[in-house]
Amino acid sequence: MKMMSKIALAVTGLVFCASAVSAEMIQIKGSDTIVNLVQKLAEVYMQQNPEAKISVTGGGSGTGIAGMINKKCDIGNASRAISAKEIELASAAGLNPSRVVIAIDGLSVIVNDGNAVTKLTVEQIGAIFRGKITNWSEVGGSNMPITLYGRQSNSGTYGFFREMVLKGEYSPKMRSMNGNAQIVESVKADPTGIGYVGVGYVRDAAGLTVLEVAFKDGMPYASPLDEKAVESGDYPIARPLYQYVGGTVSGAVKEFMQFETSPEGQKIVQTEGFFPITDEYRNLNARVGL
Amino acid sequence: MNKRRLKEKLIEWLFFVNGMIAVLVLVGIFILLVRNAFPGFKEVSFWEFLTTSRWNPDAYDKETYGFLAMLASTGMTTIGSLLIAVPLGVGTAAYLSDVASHRVREIAKPLIEILAGIPSVVIGFLGIVLVGPVLAKLTGTYNGLNAINGSILLAVMALPTIVSLSEDALNSVPRSYEEASLALGANKWQTVIKVKIPAAASGIIAACMLGMGRAIGETMTVLMATGNAPDFPQNLLSSVKTMTATIAIELGETAYFSTHFYMLFTVGLVLFIITFFINLISDIIFHKHMKMLK
Numbered sequence: 001m002k003m004m005s006k007i008a009l010a011v012t013g014l015v016f017c018a019s020a021v022s023a024e025m026i027q028i029k030g031s032d033t034i035v036n037l038v039q040k041l042a043e044v045y046m047q048q049n050p051e052a053k054i055s056v057t058g059g060g061s062g063t064g065i066a067g068m069i070n071k072k073c074d075i076g077n078a079s080r081a082i083s084a085k086e087i088e089l090a091s092a093a094g095l096n097p098s099r100v101v102i103a104i105d106g107l108s109v110i111v112n113d114g115n116a117v118t119k120l121t122v123e124q125i126g127a128i129f130r131g132k133i134t135n136w137s138e139v140g141g142s143n144m145p146i147t148l149y150g151r152q153s154n155s156g157t158y159g160f161f162r163e164m165v166l167k168g169e170y171s172p173k174m175r176s177m178n179g180n181a182q183i184v185e186s187v188k189a190d191p192t193g194i195g196y197v198g199v200g201y202v203r204d205a206a207g208l209t210v211l212e213v214a215f216k217d218g219m220p221y222a223s224p225l226d227e228k229a230v231e232s233g234d235y236p237i238a239r240p241l242y243q244y245v246g247g248t249v250s251g252a253v254k255e256f257m258q259f260e261t262s263p264e265g266q267k268i269v270q271t272e273g274f275f276p277i278t279d280e281y282r283n284l285n286a287r288v289g290l
Numbered sequence: 291m292n293k294r295r296l297k298e299k300l301i302e303w304l305f306f307v308n309g310m311i312a313v314l315v316l317v318g319i320f321i322l323l324v325r326n327a328f329p330g331f332k333e334v335s336f337w338e339f340l341t342t343s344r345w346n347p348d349a350y351d352k353e354t355y356g357f358l359a360m361l362a363s364t365g366m367t368t369i370g371s372l373l374i375a376v377p378l379g380v381g382t383a384a385y386l387s388d389v390a391s392h393r394v395r396e397i398a399k400p401l402i403e404i405l406a407g408i409p410s411v412v413i414g415f416l417g418i419v420l421v422g423p424v425l426a427k428l429t430g431t432y433n434g435l436n437a438i439n440g441s442i443l444l445a446v447m448a449l450p451t452i453v454s455l456s457e458d459a460l461n462s463v464p465r466s467y468e469e470a471s472l473a474l475g476a477n478k479w480q481t482v483i484k485v486k487i488p489a490a491a492s493g494i495i496a497a498c499m500l501g502m503g504r505a506i507g508e509t510m511t512v513l514m515a516t517g518n519a520p521d522f523p524q525n526l527l528s529s530v531k532t533m534t535a536t537i538a539i540e541l542g543e544t545a546y547f548s549t550h551f552y553m554l555f556t557v558g559l560v561l562f563i564i565t566f567f568i569n570l571i572s573d574i575i576f577h578k579h580m581k582m583l584k
Contacts, residue, residue: 062348062543069545089545147432152518153348154543162350169350172359172521175435175529176539178514189423190432 025053026252030064030077031156032179033198034241037103037272038077038260044268045259054256058179061156068244069093074253076244079105079156079198080163095246098288101281102260103274106199106224107161107237109211110184114191117141119212119221122165122236128194129161131171136192148174149183149195160239161196184208199224200273213237230275240281241274249288261290323559330355330552339556343522345536347550348543355553357560359522363437363530366523367512368505370441371448375505376498378445379452380487383494386453387460388482399457406450410510417443417515429527435517438526443511448501455500459493460486462583492579499572503565509534533557 028038035058042054059067061078068076069090082090082097090097109125111117117140120128127133128146137143148171151158157180162170177183183195188207202210203225212221215236222229222236229235243260245253259265266276277285331339334355342356382402386395421442422434463486471481487494517529518539531539537554544551 059542066543066545086545089548152539154539159348166350169346172344172346173519173529175433175517175519176531177518186433186435189426192432 024051024252025055026075026256027073028054028056028075028077028243029059029067029073030075031061031079031241032058032151033061033079033105033155033157033200034077034103034274037200037241037269037274038243040272041102041260041265041268042256044264045256048259049255052252052256060152060154061159062154064156065244068097068246069095071246074245078242078244079239080160081242082244083159090246097244097246098249100243100245100249100257100261100285100288100290101240101277102243102257102265103241103269104230104277104281105239105241105274106226106230106235107157107196107239108199108202108224109194109196109213109237110187110202110205110208111194111211112187112189112191113207113209115141115209117211118209119214121214121216121219123216125211125213126166126168129166129170129174130168131173144192146194147190147192149177149186149190149193150174151180151183151196152176152178157196157198161237164237164239198274199230203273227275231278238275240277249290254289257290261285320562323555323562326552326555327559328552329547330549330556333549334553339553345520345531347540347553353549355549357557359520360531360533360536360557361560363516363523364506364532364534366437366526366530367440367444367516367532368502370438370526371444371505372498372502374441374445375448375452375501379449379498379501380456380494382449382453383456383460384482384487387457388478388486399454402450402453404450405446410447410508411514413443413447414511414514417511422515431527433517433529435515435529436527437516437523437530440512440516440530440532441526443515444505444508447508447511448505451504452497452501455497456490456494459490459497459579462493462580463489464583489583490579492575492582496572496576496579499568499575503568503572506568507534507561507565509538513538533561537561 028042035056039056042056046052046054061080064073064076064078065082065086067073069086082099087097109120115136117136120139124133124139128139129148129150133139134146135143136146150170175186177186180197180201183197184201184205187193187195188205202208210223210225212223213236214221220234222234224230224235224238226235230238243257249257261277269276339355339357341358342354343358343362344354344356345360346354386399390398417439418435421439425434425436425439426432467485467489468481471485476484512532513535516532516535518531518535519529520531521528523530537557540550541554544554
């Protein structure tokens with residue numbers, strides 16, 4: 001009985017996938033960090049263009065890029081750049097992926113608001129998440145152990161944070177949460193906790209301290225909530241948020257992306273807590289026809 | 291007359307085909323698992339898989355595919371759940387079969403069986419919002435997403451199987467055993483503990499093993515409630531990442547036919563073999579039990 005229902009589910013899944021690709025529906029999948037943002041963009045876009053059909057789901061950047069390569073979706077959302085390995089797999093599948101930047105994120109490191117620590121350097125944060133620093137007293141806090149809250153390996157934030165901050169392996173003691181929201185909730189409840197999330201998730205969050213971060217000791221500290229610091233690059237762990245497509249940007253997908261990068265789309269980006277794209281990224285987008 | 295024979299043959303044939311499809315699906319799944327599991331060992335040594343504990347397929351430096359930590363995690367949550375569910379389940383079964391009035395039994399047993407129908411994602415949700423915070427408070431830690439949380443939830447999920455099948459086993463003990471015990475002057479408690487439960491032992495063990503099979507294979511609940519830290523578990527308060535959770539979390543992100551993809555199938559194959567043998571053994575024990583009572 002159970003097996004039969006599973007098979008039935010698999011079959012309906014297949015049928016659904018097939019019809020989704022053939023219809024004019026745009027399937028978007030990937031990064032948990034921007035799933036809410038892209039959903040909002042799609043909602044407003046569909047209101048203005050009733051004939052457009054867009055479905056947006058999460059699953060993580062790895063899932064989004066794998067979905068783009070495996071042709072399970074039209075757009076793969078990612079909060080990290082595509083890896084060399086993934087480019088290889090994409091070209092093996094006959095694809096030449098293009099990328100578009102739709103917003104900027106100040107990746108936020110958060111602690112419980114009961115924690116005395118309010119700022120850290122990138123090096124300190126890296127050592128904490130590598131498992132080298134295990135007590136808050138080592139970074140100016142009170143004497144209590146540090147509990148790490150991170151993301152699962154399919155997360156682009158997990159990958160980006162490792163490349164830019166850890167430059168090494170995550171401590172195996174880190175708890176892997178399902179998404180940004182779960183990290184926010186866990187750190188709120190845990191006075192010893194530390195976690196990292198997209199800035200869109202900490203705008204109005206009570207019970208948290210969003211840490212100020214400096215490149216290294218002796219350099220100025222900046223907050224990810226400060227738009228100027230993020231745009232100028234003074235905030236050390238700012239990052240572009242991407243959308244990947246399998247080939248050239250064209251058709252219905254292009255029209256939607258034009259909306260995302262338009263002044264109106266960028267206003268939605270800001271109300272969702274992220275930052276608008278800078279000229280640098282506008283130029284990059286222009287190269288793929290936007 | 292002839293028409294009726296034909297109809298009978300046709301139905302017989304239909305049932306045969308149905309039965310064969312189930313067997314073929316099982317064999318098909320096994321072949322699929324084996325075929326997708328083996329290519330992984332071109333790049334990963336079999337010895338490394340079996341004897342190391344660091345599973346880090348998406349590493350910064352070098353990928354490692356150690357299997358021990360997730361095996362220990364699965365073992366820990368499963369054994370923990372049995373420690374809770376077996377005494378509770380067998381006790382409930384003994385109560386239902388020997389103490390409860392007819393009316394209580396008629397209401398309680400279906401209710402317990404309904405428990406089996408609650409979607410696992412709902413139970414996982416309870417683990418996050420209810421069991422986790424309560425555990426954190428009781429143990430003086432700050433986060434209740436750990437092995438014991440998973441064990442408690444799995445116990446809840448294994449209970450209906452254990453209660454229902456144990457009660458059947460207790461009921462299948464011939465009435466003459468009970469009468470003989472009571473006639474010898476034993477009271478009801480002594481009869482249940484010293485006569486009925488031992489007589490039904492193999493049936494009860496089979497029930498517990500089926501419950502265990504359920505606990506090992508459960509995915510969504512443990513994925514939500516155990517915190518998923520890939521480290522080798524230190525104690526019941528460690529956050530653990532089970533075999534099922536590893537597959538569920540990672541399969542979506544892997545490119546098809548990569549080493550990581552094949553290694554996840556290997557984990558699936560091991561899981562399949564474990565649950566297959568648990569079901570097989572419980573089946574053998576159960577049939578022995580039925581034979582013995584005849």
